[in-house]
Amino acid sequence: MNKIIGFLITKNNIKFDIDFFGKGLNKFCVKYNNYNIYLWGIGDIKNYKINNKYSLSFPLNINLLDRNILISFYNNNIIIENDWLGSIPVFYNKKAKIVSTLSNFCLKDKTIHNEGFSNFCEFGYSVFEQTIFMDVKFMRYYSKLIISDKIVTVYKEDPVLDSSFLEQETTENEAIDLMQNYISDIESKIEGNIVIPTSGGYDSRILNYFVQDKRRIRSFTYGLSKDQSKSYEVIYAKKISEIYNTYWKHIELKEYNKYIDNWIDIYGFSTHLHGMYHIEFYKNISKEYDFSGSSFLSGIIGDVWAEFGKIKDINSYKDIINLGFTHGISLNFKYLEIVSTNELKKKNFYKNNKILKNDRIKTIFAVRTKLMLLSYLTQIPEYFAMPVWTPFLNYNIVRTILNIPNKRRKNRVWQKDFFTKVGLNIENKNLWSVKSNELNYETGRIAELEKININLMKNYVNETKLIEINKTLSKLSIYERLKNQLLYIPKLNDILYLLGYKNNFLDALHGYYIIKTIEKSLKL
Numbered sequence: 001m002n003k004i005i006g007f008l009i010t011k012n013n014i015k016f017d018i019d020f021f022g023k024g025l026n027k028f029c030v031k032y033n034n035y036n037i038y039l040w041g042i043g044d045i046k047n048y049k050i051n052n053k054y055s056l057s058f059p060l061n062i063n064l065l066d067r068n069i070l071i072s073f074y075n076n077n078i079i080i081e082n083d084w085l086g087s088i089p090v091f092y093n094k095k096a097k098i099v100s101t102l103s104n105f106c107l108k109d110k111t112i113h114n115e116g117f118s119n120f121c122e123f124g125y126s127v128f129e130q131t132i133f134m135d136v137k138f139m140r141y142y143s144k145l146i147i148s149d150k151i152v153t154v155y156k157e158d159p160v161l162d163s164s165f166l167e168q169e170t171t172e173n174e175a176i177d178l179m180q181n182y183i184s185d186i187e188s189k190i191e192g193n194i195v196i197p198t199s200g201g202y203d204s205r206i207l208n209y210f211v212q213d214k215r216r217i218r219s220f221t222y223g224l225s226k227d228q229s230k231s232y233e234v235i236y237a238k239k240i241s242e243i244y245n246t247y248w249k250h251i252e253l254k255e256y257n258k259y260i261d262n263w264i265d266i267y268g269f270s271t272h273l274h275g276m277y278h279i280e281f282y283k284n285i286s287k288e289y290d291f292s293g294s295s296f297l298s299g300i301i302g303d304v305w306a307e308f309g310k311i312k313d314i315n316s317y318k319d320i321i322n323l324g325f326t327h328g329i330s331l332n333f334k335y336l337e338i339v340s341t342n343e344l345k346k347k348n349f350y351k352n353n354k355i356l357k358n359d360r361i362k363t364i365f366a367v368r369t370k371l372m373l374l375s376y377l378t379q380i381p382e383y384f385a386m387p388v389w390t391p392f393l394n395y396n397i398v399r400t401i402l403n404i405p406n407k408r409r410k411n412r413v414w415q416k417d418f419f420t421k422v423g424l425n426i427e428n429k430n431l432w433s434v435k436s437n438e439l440n441y442e443t444g445r446i447a448e449l450e451k452i453n454i455n456l457m458k459n460y461v462n463e464t465k466l467i468e469i470n471k472t473l474s475k476l477s478i479y480e481r482l483k484n485q486l487l488y489i490p491k492l493n494d495i496l497y498l499l500g501y502k503n504n505f506l507d508a509l510h511g512y513y514i515i516k517t518i519e520k521s522l523k524l
Contacts, residue, residue, distance in 0.1 A: 001192060001293055002043035003058045003387035005379070006101040007071065009037050009078060009147060018102075020265055021283070023291070023385035033076045033148065035097075042385050056088060058295070058387040059189050064142070065159065065395035067378065067388075069101075078147040084159055085364075086141030087371050087378070087393050089270060093135045094151045103268035106136045107524055117460070118340035121331040121514055123324040125271035125373040128344040132269055132518060141368045159395065160364050161355065170403040172414035178400050179391045183210040183297070186389055192293035193218045195386060197281070198248065200236025202306065202415050203299030203392070205424055208240050210391075211297070217246040218294065220285050222253050222277070225434040226442055226488070232433035236426045243423065249288070253439065256280035257447035260516070266383065267376065269521035272329060273513040275376035277439065282384045296386040300377045301367055305392060305401045308409035311366045314356045317342060317349035323362075323369040329510045335465040337458070360402040436488045444509045449473055452512065457519050469515070472508035480505060 005025075006018065011034055018040045019025040027040040039045060039054060048054060050062045054071040057063065062070065069088050070081045080099060082090055092099040093106040100106055116130040129137050139145060144154040159165065187194070194211055198204040198219035211217055219241060223231025234250050241248030256276040263276050285291075304310055312322040324330075333340075356362045367374075378388040391397050401409075408414040419425040451474070454466045476484075484503050487493045 001387055002045055002048050004039050004041040004045050004048050004054060004056050005382040007039045008100040008105050009035055010098045011035055020262055020383055032073050032078060035078060042387055058389050059186060067393040076148055080145040082139050082143060084142045084395050085368055085371060085393060089372055089375055090139040091136055092145060092151055095135050097151060099145060103270045104524055107133060109135050110522060114338050115340040115344050117338050118336055121336060122321060124326050124329045124514055127369055128348055130344060165399055166360060169405060170400045172404050172408060175400045175404060178397050180210050182391045182394060182397060184212055187212060190295055195294050195296045198237040198240060199233045203302030205240055207297050207299055208244060209422060209424060214244045214246050219246055219248045220251050222251050222281055224437040224439045226438045228252055230434045232435045235431050235433040239426050239431060251281055251284050253277055253280050256443060264520050271373045272517045275380060278380045291384055291386050294386050296381040296388045298378055298388050298390040300374060300390055300392055302392040304363060304367055305398055306415055307412050308406040311362050317346045320345050320349050323366045325366055325370050331511050331514045335462045337460055438488055441506050445476055445505060452515055453519055457515055461515055469508045469511050472504055473512060476505060
C-alpha cells in the first residue's frame with residue numbers, strides 16, 4: 001500500500017523527521033532547479049507518479065475533482081496544483097521560497113498579520129489564505145503555485161460556478177448509486193482491511209453498507225458521554241456491526257490532551273488544538289490492531305452535503321463567520337490586543353455575496369473554509385500509515401447530493417428513508433443510549449494542562465482574560481462541578497442555559513485551545 005501524504009519544497013538542505021508516531025513512514029528528496037523537493041508517505045513512494053506528476057491521491061490518479069495535490073516540473077518551474085475543495089492544506093512563504101503541507105516549515109519571520117491573527121481567534125483556524133503570521137499564506141481551493149526564482153499564485157476557474165453544476169435536479173437513487181460505484185471501484189482495486197471509524201451516525205453507517213466484502217471491515221468507535229460505553233455512538237455502532245457481522249471494537253479515550261505537542265508538529269499554527277482525540281484514538285487502536293496493509297474509509301463532511309439549510313445566511317461581511325461553522329470554539333474580539341481592519345472579510349464578502357445567496361454554493365464555500373481544520377480527519381490516519389479514501393470529497397458525488405430536492409435534503413429525509421429500506425434505521429430499534437457530549441469536559445478537567453504563558457501572550461490577548469483561563473482550568477470548585485453535571489442532563493440543561501448558566505470550564509478550555517496554539521507557534 002503506497003501513498004504520498006506530505007511534502008516540503010525549499011532551497012535548503014535540512015534534516016527532519018515526519019514519522020511522528022513511529023509507523024515506518026518513508027521520505028525521499030528530488031532536486032530540481034536548485035530546490036529540494038522532500039516527499040514523505042506510506043510504502044514505496046519514489047515512483048508514486050502519474051503522467052510524470054507526483055500525486056497525493058489514493059488510489060493513484062490525476063483527478064483534481066477529488067482529494068488530491070499534483071506536483072509537476074516544467075521549463076524550470078515546480079508546479080503545485082490542489083483540488084476543487086482545497087482538501088489538503090498547502091502553505092507557502094514567498095519571501096523564504098518555501099512551500100509545504102506542514103505550516104511550521106514555512107515560518108521564518110514571526111511578524112503578526114493583524115487580521116490573520118484576529119480571524120484565527122474568531123474562526124479557530126486560518127482563513128482567507130492568510131495565517132496569523134505575515135509571510136505565511138496558504139493555497140486557495142483549485143489554484144496553482146508556480147515556483148521558480150519566485151512563487152506565483154494562479155487561481156483556476158471555479159468548477160462550482162459553472163452553470164452546469166446546479167442546472168439539473170437529481171434523485172437520491174442517483175446519489176446512492178454514485179457512492180456505491182465509487183466505493184466498489186476502489187474496494188476492487190486495493191488489498192487489505194478497510195478501517196471505518198464508525199460513530200453510528202449516518203455517514204459512517206452508509207459507508208459500512210457500501211463496502212461489499214464485510215469481512216474486510218474493521219470498525220472502531222469512541223463515545224462522547226461520561227460513561228463512554230453507554231454513549232449512543234457506541235451503542236449504535238455496535239448494532240451496525242451486529243447487523244453485518246463485522247469486526248468492531250469500542251475504544252476508550254482518557255488522556256488525549258497529552259498529545260498537544262504531536263498536534264502542533266502536524267498542524268502548527270494552521271488551526272487550534274483540536275484533533276488530539278483522534279491521535280489517542282488511533283494510538284489506542286494500534287495497541288491491539290496492526291494498521292499495516294489497511295486503508296481508511298472516511299465519512300468526512302458527508303453530513304454537510306446531505307442536509308439542506310445547515311449554514312446560516314450571510315447578509316454582511318460580519319456574517320462571513322457563518323462559513324466557519326465554529327461550534328463555539330472561538331475567542332471574542334473584545335479580548336484581543338490586536339486591531340483588525342477586516343479587509344479580508346470584506347473582500348471575501350463583496351466578491352462572493354451574490355453567489356452565497358444560493359444554499360448549495362454557500363455549503364461548498366463553508367466546507368472549503370472549514371477544511372483547514374477538518375483536514376485532520378483524513379491526514380491523521382495517514383500519519384498512522386493508513387491511506388485515506390472517501391466518497392464525500394468527490395466533485396460528481398457532491399454535486400449529485402446537493403442537487404437532490406431541498407424538501408428531501410431537509411432533515412436528511414432522503415437518507416432516513418434509505419436506511420429504513422435497507423434495515424439500518426437504528427433509531428427505530430429502541431436502543432437505550434446516552435446522547436450527551438461530555439468528552440472535552442471530562443478529559444479536560446483531569447488533564448495536566450500547561451498554563452498559558454501570560455508574559456508572552458499579554459501582548460496579544462487581554463491579560464485579565466489569560467489569568468482567568470489559567471485559574472478556571474487549574475481547579476474546579478464543588479459548585480462548578482455540580483453545576484456542570486446538571487448542564488448535561490437532558491431538558492434540564494435547556495432551562496439552565498435560558499437562565500444564563502454555562503460551563504465556564506469548557507469556555508475556558510476552548511479559549512485555551514486557541515491561545516495555546518498561538519503561544520506554541522511563537523516559540524517555534
